[in-house]
Amino acid sequence: MEVSYILDGLNDFQRQAVAAPSGSYLILAGAGSGKTRVLVNRIAWLIQTQNISPYSILAVTFTNKAAAEMRTRIESMLAMPVRGMWIGTFHGIANRLLRSHWQEAKLPQNFQILDADDQLRLIKRVIISLELDEKKWPARAAMYFINSHKDQGLRPGNIEDYGDIYIKTNLDIYKSYEQACQRGGMVDFGEMLLRAHELWLNNSTLLKHYQNRFSNLLVDEFQDTNTIQYAWIRLLAGANDNIMVVGDDDQSIYGWRGAKIENIQLFGSDFSNSETIRLEQNYRSSGNILQAANELIAHNPGRLGKQLWTDSDDGEPIKLYAGYNEIDESRYIVSCIKEWSDQGNPFKEAAILYRSNAQSRVLEEALLRLKIPYRIYGGQRFFERAEIRTVLAYMRLISNRGSDAAFERIVNTPTRGIGDKTVQNIRQLARHRDVSMWQASISLVDSTQLTNRSRNAIDVFIQLINSLDELTKNCDLSELCEIVIAQTGLQSYYEKEKGERGQARLENLKELVTATKTFDPEQIVSFDPLNDGTNGSETAETQTLLDDFLSHAALEAGEGQGDLSQDCVQMMTLHSAKGLEFPLVFLSGLEDGLFPHQMSMQEPGRLEEERRLCYVGITRAMKKLVLTYAESRRINGSETFNRVSRFIEEIPRELIEEVRLRGNVIQPPSGLKPFKKNILAGNIEGTGLTLGQTVMHNKFGEGVVVNYEGEGKQARIQVNFKGEGSKWLMLAYANLQPL
DNA sequence: AAGATAGTCGTTTTT
DNA sequence: CGACTATCTT
Numbered sequence: 001m002e003v004s005y006i007l008d009g010l011n012d013f014q015r016q017a018v019a020a021p022s023g024s025y026l027i028l029a030g031a032g033s034g035k036t037r038v039l040v041n042r043i044a045w046l047i048q049t050q051n052i053s054p055y056s057i058l059a060v061t062f063t064n065k066a067a068a069e070m071r072t073r074i075e076s077m078l079a080m081p082v083r084g085m086w087i088g089t090f091h092g093i094a095n096r097l098l099r100s101h102w103q104e105a106k107l108p109q110n111f112q113i114l115d116a117d118d119q120l121r122l123i124k125r126v127i128i129s130l131e132l133d134e135k136k137w138p139a140r141a142a143m144y145f146i147n148s149h150k151d152q153g154l155r156p157g158n159i160e161d162y163g164d165i166y167i168k169t170n171l172d173i174y175k176s177y178e179q180a181c182q183r184g185g186m187v188d189f190g191e192m193l194l195r196a197h198e199l200w201l202n203n204s205t206l207l208k209h210y211q212n213r214f215s216n217l218l219v220d221e222f223q224d225t226n227t228i229q230y231a232w233i234r235l236l237a238g239a240n241d242n243i244m245v246v247g248d249d250d251q252s253i254y255g256w257r258g259a260k261i262e263n264i265q266l267f268g269s270d271f272s273n274s275e276t277i278r279l280e281q282n283y284r285s286s287g288n289i290l291q292a293a294n295e296l297i298a299h300n301p302g303r304l305g306k307q308l309w310t311d312s313d314d315g316e317p318i319k320l321y322a323g324y325n326e327i328d329e330s331r332y333i334v335s336c337i338k339e340w341s342d343q344g345n346p347f348k349e350a351a352i353l354y355r356s357n358a359q360s361r362v363l364e365e366a367l368l369r370l371k372i373p374y375r376i377y378g379g380q381r382f383f384e385r386a387e388i389r390t391v392l393a394y395m396r397l398i399s400n401r402g403s404d405a406a407f408e409r410i411v412n413t414p415t416r417g418i419g420d421k422t423v424q425n426i427r428q429l430a431r432h433r434d435v436s437m438w439q440a441s442i443s444l445v446d447s448t449q450l451t452n453r454s455r456n457a458i459d460v461f462i463q464l465i466n467s468l469d470e471l472t473k474n475c476d477l478s479e480l481c482e483i484v485i486a487q488t489g490l491q492s493y494y495e496k497e498k499g500e501r502g503q504a505r506l507e508n509l510k511e512l513v514t515a516t517k518t519f520d521p522e523q524i525v526s527f528d529p530l531n532d533g534t535n536g537s538e539t540a541e542t543q544t545l546l547d548d549f550l551s552h553a554a555l556e557a558g559e560g561q562g563d564l565s566q567d568c569v570q571m572m573t574l575h576s577a578k579g580l581e582f583p584l585v586f587l588s589g590l591e592d593g594l595f596p597h598q599m600s601m602q603e604p605g606r607l608e609e610e611r612r613l614c615y616v617g618i619t620r621a622m623k624k625l626v627l628t629y630a631e632s633r634r635i636n637g638s639e640t641f642n643r644v645s646r647f648i649e650e651i652p653r654e655l656i657e658e659v660r661l662r663g664n665v666i667q668p669p670s671g672l673k674p675f676k677k678n679i680l681a682g683n684i685e686g687t688g689l690t691l692g693q694t695v696m697h698n699k700f701g702e703g704v705v706v707n708y709e710g711e712g713k714q715a716r717i718q719v720n721f722k723g724e725g726s727k728w729l730m731l732a733y734a735n736l737q738p739l
Numbered sequence: 740a741a742g743a744t745a746g747t748c749g750t751t752t753t754t
Numbered sequence: 755c756g757a758c759t760a761t762c763t764t
Contacts, residue, residue, distance in 0.1 A: 063753065091754045115754080189754045224753095257752070356750050361755095378752080412740090419740045555754060575751050597750055613751080636749060637755040 003049045006041050006077070010034075017244070017277045018042045024237075024271035026222075026264065027246040030308045031293070031619035032284030032581065035246050036066075039220055040073045042244060043085075046216055047078060055084035058214040060233070062221035064089060064556045066579070070220075086214070090229050091189055092555055094196035098187070099551075104206065105199045108185035110400055110547050113554035117384065118405050119143060119188045125408075126177045129431065137169060145170040146177060150190030151258030153197065153228040183434070184404050190228070197232045211238040222247030222267070226258040234270060241271055249304045250297050253575060253613045255605070264304065282308045282619075284581050286315025289625050292651045293618040299650050300608045317657040319626040320648065326359075326589075329630040330366035332659075333586050336626060337569055338370055340584055347373060351570040351582040353617050355595040358635075359588065360571055367569060377572035382558030387494065387505040388512055392553055394484045398469045399546050401438040404430070408437070414493035417457040425450065426458075438462075464488065477545055478516040485509050519549050574617045585621035587614070590629040591642035614647045627656075641720045643704040695719060695736040697729075702739065 007015050014034055017027050018041045029035035043059065046052040061067040067087045075082055086093060095113065102109045114122065123146070124139040149159060156175045161168040181187065187195065200207040217237055219225065222245040225233070237243045245267060252261045260266075268274055282290055290310050297303070323329030337350050352363055360376055367374045382388060390413055393406040400406075411426075412418040430440035444450055445459045468487055472480045485491050494505045570582065574595075589595055596610035618625060627648060632641050648656075689695065693705050703721035717731045729736075 089754065095754095113754090116752090192754085254752075256750085358749085358755095381753095415741075417740070421740085557754080573751065575753095594750095599750060610751095634755075 003045070006045050006048060010037075010041070011281055013277055013279050013281075014038050014041075017279070018045050020244070020275075020277075022216075022242045024241045024267075024274040025244045026267050026274055026276045027244060027279060028264075028276060028304060028306055029246050029248055029279040030282060030306050031248065031251060031616070032282040033279035033308070034283055035220075035248075035279060036070070036073075038279065039218060039244075039246060040070060040077060042218065043070075043074050044077045047082070052216055053084065054082045056213055057085045057216045057218070058093070058236075059085070059087045059218040060090055060093065060220065061087065062089065062224055064092065066220065067092070089555075090225075090232070091192055094192040094232075095551060095555060097196050097199060098192060101199055101203075101206065104203055105195050107187065107195070110544070111185045111187050112396065112400070112403055112405070113192070113551055114181070114186050114188040114405065115384070115554045115557065116143075116189075117389070118186075121408070122180060122186070122405060123173065123177055125427075126173055126180055130172060130176055132169065132173070137173070142170055142173045142177075146174050147188075147190050148258055149174070150188075150194055151226040151228060153194065153231055155194070184402065184436070185400075186403075186405065193228045193232060197228055197235065200232075200235055207235065207238075210236060211240060215240050215242055217243040219243070219245040220247075223249050223252040223261050223264055224254050224259045225263050226260055227263075230260070230263045230266065237271070241273065243271065248306075250300070250306065250612055251578065251616050253578065253609060253616060255609050278306055280306055280308050282310045284622055285310065285619060286312050286623055288314045288317055288655045289618060289621050292318055292625070292655050293615055295652055295655075296611065296618065296647060296650050297615045300611055316624055318651070318655050319624075319659050320656050321626065321628045321659040322644070323628060323630040324632065326362045326630045326633045327366070329588060329628050330362045331369075333363065333588060333626070333628060334366040334370055334372060336586070337367075337372060337584075340624075341372070345583070347567045347569045349582055350584040350586070351572070351577065351580070351620065352586045352588060353572060353574050353577050353620065354588050355574060355597060355613075357573060359594075363571060363588070373566065373568045374571055375566070375568040377570065378576045382508070382511070382515075383553040384557050385505075385508055387490070387508055388553075390490065391481065391484055391509065391512060392550060394465075394468070394488055395480060395546060396550055397438070397465055398472065398480075398484075399544065399550075401465070402436040404437045410488075411437075411441075411461060414489050416460060416489075418454065418461065422450065422454040422458065425454075477519060477549060478513055480546070481513050481516045485513070516549065519545075519552065574613050577620050578616050581620055581622055583622045584624045584626075585617070586626045586628060587617045588628045589633075590627050590645035590648055591633065592645055593640070593642045594633070594635075595645055596647070611647060611650075614645075643720050689717070689736065689738060694739040696739055697721065697734065697736055705736075 007018060010018060011034075014037070017025065017038050020042075027035065027038060029038065039059070043057060046057065047054055059067075059070065061070060067089060071082065071085075071087050074085075086096075088096070098105050098107060098111070099109075102111065120139055120143055123143050124134070127134060127137055127139055127142065149155075156171055156178065159167070159171055159174075161171055181191065200210065214236060217233065219233060224247075233243070247264055249261050249264055252259060255261070268276065285293070287310055290308055294308055321329070321332050323332055333352060337347065340350055341347055354360060354363070357379065364374065364376070383392070390410055393403075393409040396403050396406040397410065408423070411423060426437050426440050426444060429444060430437045433440065433443075435443075441458050441462060445455055445462065450458075464487070468484060471487070472483055475483065490509070491506070494502045494509070496502065497505065574587075592601065595614070596607055600606035600610050629642075629644050629648070632639055634640075689705055694702060695705060696702055697719065700719070700721040703719040705717060705719055717729055717734060717736070719729060719734075719736070
């Protein structure tokens with residue numbers, strides 16, 4: 001068969017990876033070095049030339065989107081659908097395993113997946129039931145405690161408290177939470193991975209079966225795997241040692257979520273005969289941009305070492321703009337985009353990146369002013385919206401009365417006279433008798449414990465759910481969804497909600513109905529033929545469509561993105577920009593305290609991760625890169641003065657062209673205070689000092705001039721000192737030395 | 740039980 | 755500043 005097309009157009013190293021004989025490989029793939037291409041072609045190569053059945057391939061990706069894209073690309077390359085191959089996220093794959101082997105995993109067949117929101121609610125309730133002070137033991141912190149230990153594969157029994165009250169209390173919460181989950185048949189994200197791991201650890205037949213079946217493993221974004229994911233994949237690889245992992249230690253930006261770059265080193269020592277292949281040729285960015293990225297990341301110690309290079313020209317210098325505040329900064333960015341568009345380029349080729357979501361607002365306003373279309377990525381996802389979750393909770397309770405999480409969510413939504421106190425009663429009884437809240441409420445209706453009023457209210461609710469269940473017995477998913485929306489009163493509830501909000505919610509409900517209509521579980525999971533000819537231990541249980549849909553909603557919260565069909569400027573956080581590329585990129589808010597973020601500046605390890613984040617940002621740019629910062633910025637309502645980001649200082653000066661157009665192109669906003677005149681001019685008269693200039697003070701050391709007011713003897717100057725923060729000084733006595 | 744108002748606290752995000 | 759919560763009022 002003619003297979004050269006699989007290798008055509010690849011460079012030597014890419015080809016080496018794609019056509020490697022079986023074994024274990026670590027592909028260190030720099031930004032823009034064609035790593036997805038390598039993975040796709042590798043799989044195509046295995047199937048097409050090595051006679052490997054798709055059935056024996058398992059590929060893990062970081063997001064559902066990446067999994068879908070990879071499958072599409074492989075299928076279009078091979079010009080045929082690839083059945084039997086598993087491509088998905090760790091969680092998606094774990095879910096699938098647990099659904100097939102729910103008995104071995106000691107789970108109910110229709111176990112419920114808790115997303116972060118469900119989990120937090122449940123933990124809150126656990127804390128209350130342990131009679132702990134919520135102020136002293138915030139649910140968020142407990143959730144972090146639980147999740148980070150699960151990420152490391154640690155159950156309560158594996159954690160030592162050393163008499164530490166903090167650990168001890170959180171451990172109690174963890175234990176109690178675990179019981180609540182088990183009782184309710186609920187599994188959070190971390191738990192899915194733990195269970196999938198334990199499933200194999202405790203069941204060698206099953207493990208052998210999967211080791212036999214998946215003799216070809218591939219893992220993308222390997223630098224983002226956590227401890228339990230690594231352990232799971234190591235276990236599966238078994239003695240086959242036939243695995244290819246692809247990653248880039250310089251793009252590891254999820255350490256705060258448990259990802260361990262160390263897994264890359266571990267791979268080398270753990271898979272003893274592993275080979276490392278470096279992909280260092282960058283096909284994305286022009287020379288200047290790439291060099292800036294290289295120089296920046298070189299400031300990180302302990303890298304595995306990669307030097308990206310490119311064939312392309314130096315290209316344009318990187319632009320640097322200092323706005324005097326965030327509004328000025330935004331207007332500069334928008335004026336650049338206007339210019340870009342006037343030159344005949346589409347908006348969608350421009351991306352504005354920022355460190356935190358809060359920064360998007362000012363940018364939005366600036367874009368709106370010039371009527372430039374934009375799209376903000378990230379933010380709230382479809383299945384995370386309150387109204388959607390509410391409808392899903394109804395659907396869940398109809399299918400499974402035991403779901404306390406669903407019960408709590410909807411028992412009084414829309415309001416039907418069941419208040420806090422009544423719910424507390426139900427909860428108490430449920431706990432006391434160790435039954436579900438649903439059963440507890442039935443008992444309460446029959447008892448005399450409650451006032452007539454609340455008893456009636458509960459009864460109405462019970463009847464509602466029962467009648468809905470009856471009514472929808474033979475309905476398909478979308479009919480069920482429509483009936484729920486209409487009969488529960490949610491429709492009229494949101495109709496009454498004032499403002500645009502209610503309208504938006506109704507729109508979302510309509511969209512949910514559409515989603516149920518088009519939902520096709522085969523697309524998500526791509527079911528295998530049942531018998532694989534080994535020992536038939538994969539018993540693909542028949543899940544109800546509803547359960548599939550609910551799992552889907554939890555696992556894939558719904559891309560808040562997509563729609564590149566419209567020509568919009570792309571706006572997103574640096575984190576969500578990973579894996580994407582744009583001809584024109586703006587990195588905004590490059591200020592110490594914002595980026596690197598205040599909370600990450602003290603600890604070296606975290607600062608390095610911020611630097612990698614900056615590296616990711618720079619390497620998104622193909623042709624043009626514009627860096628901006630603001631000398632003053634309103635954060636949380638109060639004005640702050642930050643010094644320019646240290647990351648800018650780590651980029652060689654000669655690659656950067658400073659843009660100076662203060663008081664020229666950009667008009668200052670109205671309502672200027674008098675001293676801002678000075679800012680517009682930049683120079684502070686009669687001092688030889690300039691705003692933004694670095695100066696030295698005898699006592700406070702190095703700092704940046706950020707503001708100025710008054711004249712002559714009264715003149716005061718504001719300087720933001722390294723370490724000391726910002727101070728107002730009398731200019732006459734300050735004795736500042738320009739640096 | 741539900742609505743109104745005062746108080747708190749601010750990363751990043753996928754599963 | 756503004757989203758979210760805790761507490762107070764009806």
